[in-house]
Amino acid sequence: MSGALPPVAPLVVCWQAEHGRSSLPWQCTRDPYRVWLSEIMLQQTQVATVLDYYARFLAQFPDVHALAAAPPDDVLALWSGLGYYSRARNLHRCAQQVVQVHGGRFPATVAELSALPGIGRSTAGAIAAFCFGQRAPILDANVRRVLTRLLGFDGDLAQAAQERALWQHAQDLLPTQQLDESMPRYTQGMMDLGAMVCLPRQPRCEACPLQAHCVARAKGTPEQYPVRTRKLVRKAQAWWLLQLQDAQGQVWLERRPERGIWAGLYSLPVFEEREALMAWLEGAQAQLQQEHPSMLHVLTHRDLYLHRVVATVAQPPAMPVPGGWYALAETAALGLAAPVRKLLQSGAA
Numbered sequence: 305m306s307g308a309l310p311p312v313a314p315l316v317v318c319w320q321a322e323h324g325r326s327s328l329p330w331q332c333t334r335d336p337y338r339v340w341l342s343e344i345m346l347q348q349t350q351v352a353t354v355l356d357y358y359a360r361f362l363a364q365f366p367d368v369h370a371l372a373a374a375p376p377d378d379v380l381a382l383w384s385g386l387g388y389y390s391r392a393r394n395l396h397r398c399a400q401q402v403v404q405v406h407g408g409r410f411p412a413t414v415a416e417l418s419a420l421p422g423i424g425r426s427t428a429g430a431i432a433a434f435c436f437g438q439r440a441p442i443l444d445a446n447v448r449r450v451l452t453r454l455l456g457f458d459g460d461l462a463q464a465a466q467e468r469a470l471w472q473h474a475q476d477l478l479p480t481q482q483l484d485e486s487m488p489r490y491t492q493g494m495m496d497l498g499a500m501v502c503l504p505r506q507p508r509c510e511a512c513p514l515q516a517h518c519v520a521r522a523k524g525t526p527e528q529y530p531v532r533t534r535k536l537v538r539k540a541q542a543w544w545l546l547q548l549q550d551a552q553g554q555v556w557l558e559r560r561p562e563r564g565i566w567a568g569l570y571s572l573p574v575f576e577e578r579e580a581l582m583a584w585l586e587g588a589q590a591q592l593q594q595e596h597p598s599m600l601h602v603l604t605h606r607d608l609y610l611h612r613v614v615a616t617v618a619q620p621p622a623m624p625v626p627g628g629w630y631a632l633a634e635t636a637a638l639g640l641a642a643p644v645r646k647l648l649q650s651g652a653a
Contacts, residue, residue: 310517312454313479317486319513320493325500329358331492336410336435337368340398343427344391347444348604351499357386369408371399380569380639387603387642389569394422412436425471433491437484441474442491446498451477452530453502456519462534502526539606542598544581545572545647547614548590550629555648556620557638558627565603566641570627572612572648581613588621601643612647 326332328351330342341361345354361382365371371379376396383392398421402410410431411417417428425443432438443451451457451474459466479486501508509521520526548556557570575581585592596612620629630638635648 309473309476310454310514312477312514312517313486313490315513316493316497317479317489320489320496323500323511324493324496329355334435334488336431338362339431339434340410340423340427341395343430344395344422345386347391347427348388349386353386357383367408368399368402368410371396372403376568377637377639381637384569384640384645385642389567389639389641391422392639393568397421398423410435412438414438414440430491433487437487439475439478439480439483439487441471441478442494443471443474444495444498446502447474447494448530449504450494450498450502450514453507453520453526454514454518456523457529458531461530461532537605540609541606542576542609542611544575544578544611544613545644546575546581546584547572547612547647548588549614549616550620551616551618552631554629554631555635556623556627557630557635557640558623558625565608566644568639569641569644570635570638571641571644573625578611578613585615588617589619590615590617590621599643599647608643610643610647 328342330338333339342354342358345358345361364378364382365374374396376393379396380389380392383389383395386392401420402408411420412432412435414425414428414432417423417431418425423431426447427442429438429440429442432440433442448461448470451470452461455473457470457473459469461467461470479490497512497514501512505527507526509515509518509526512518512521515521518526520529546556550556556573558573560566560569560571560574562568575584582592593614593616596614598609598611601608601610632648635645640648
């Protein structure tokens with residue numbers, strides 16, 4: 305790309321007012337708590353999925369004080385099924401810091417917001433723009449796609465220097481007048497363009513208010529942007545999950561480590577090999593009841609093949625990691641990974 309940046313902010317603002325989204329529950333509000341909650345939930349998650357979770361979160365935690373005061377397990381239980389559980393842990397820590405350090409009021413600047421747990425530069429920019437009218441850019445996946453196509457920006461975004469350059473372009477394109485009104489509208493408009501018009505495949509260029517300025521459209525190559533050479537390498541992994549039940553029908557659930565898949569959540573004990581699970585059953589004098597067919601659980605970076613093995617034990621053995629025995633009805637209040645909850649709800653052998 306070369307030359308001066310096109311004056312697109314007024315076009316985006318006008319387009320958003322007429323064609324953009326305005327009915328989502330976190331729109332038309334300047335409450336930083338609600339905007340922050342929606343931004344965290346929407347990271348790598350579809351709007352349709354977030355809607356129900358957002359409503360349930362607000363019903364149980366209507367403000368940052370309520371969220372900060374909640375037990376971590378209550379937050380994780382409500383988050384169960386949304387995935388990327390580090391978001392929930394950071395959400396809780398962030399709420400506590402807002403209360404403890406900022407007196408329950410979210411700070412207004414990108415620098416202060418970015419210092420809070422789980423808030424990156426783009427999320428900080430969204431809160432600052434939507435709630436405080438700050439001249440702050442965002443660069444989520446949708447906006448990144450719009451900007452690289454608009455500008456014909458062919459720098460490799462796997463390189464930090466190119467990412468910084470695109471951030472600077474995003475800053476330079478922001479509105480310069482009536483920021484209190486134009487910044488929320490522009491920020492929402494860029495997100496809407498990426499979600500509704502500038503699609504990853506078969507973009508609707510004829511409906512885009514920026515088509516006259518778009519370098520990628522002029523070249524006829526919009527789907528070549530953005531450029532990122534480093535590709536995600538997927539892996540497949542098999543886990544054997546032990547559903548160990550005592551004489552009362554309670555199941556043993558252990559707390560996962562603080563790092564890694566399902567970090568900090570409750571789970572059925574995980575074995576990486578069937579032989580290791582069977583050896584453990586023998587040592588614990590547990591009786592194998594049934595082995596279920598594997599269930600595929602797709603994560604961002606790997607495919608997990610989950611094998612559920614049901615066993616019973618007359619005398620509960622000493623368990624090697626923290627956890628507890630729970631009746632099935634009690635598991636609803638625990639922070640469980642969605643596939644583990646699904647396996648438990650499918651019943652015993």
